[in-house]
Amino acid sequence: MSRELAYRAATERAAHLRSQAFLSLADAKARIAPGRLKADVEAKVTATALNGVAYVGAKVRRRPVATGAAATGIVLFLFRRPLTALFGRLFVRLRNRNTEISEIDDG
The missing domain is CATH 1.20.5 (Single alpha-helices involved in coiled-coils or other helix-helix interfaces)
Incomplete structure (x- = not known):
């Protein structure tokens, strides 16, 4: 093969590799967009x-029963303060049912 043909083949190969590199670069840019x-x-x-x-x-x-029990436990834990306040008020209301003593009585 003559030098001129080898040069042309090398130039074409370099152009082909360059175009592949640009395509790879474009693909990489598209992937990281x-x-x-x-x-x-x-x-x-x-x-x-x-x-x-x-x-x-x-x-x-x-396991529906176990799931229900776990969900109930989580709900009771999350609402423990409002439930404590509610049951505290109910306890006081039930305990103070004495109707003989009025709060507005003076004596």
Whole structure:
């Protein structure tokens, strides 16, 4: 092969590799574009949430009594102060049922 043909082949190969590099660079830029990253994160979060909901649903269907007991315990823990106040008022109201003594009585 003559030097001129080798030079042309090398030039064509270099141009081809350069075009591939630019295409790879364009693909990389498209993958790390903020919109694409945001869409990927949203898709992953949505898929994870749906998988979690399906998993919890399967567990609830398998053990409904245990799930109900756990949910009741959590609700009672979260509302412990309002429930304590409510039962305290009810206790005082039931304890002070003496109608003979009036609060406005002077004596």
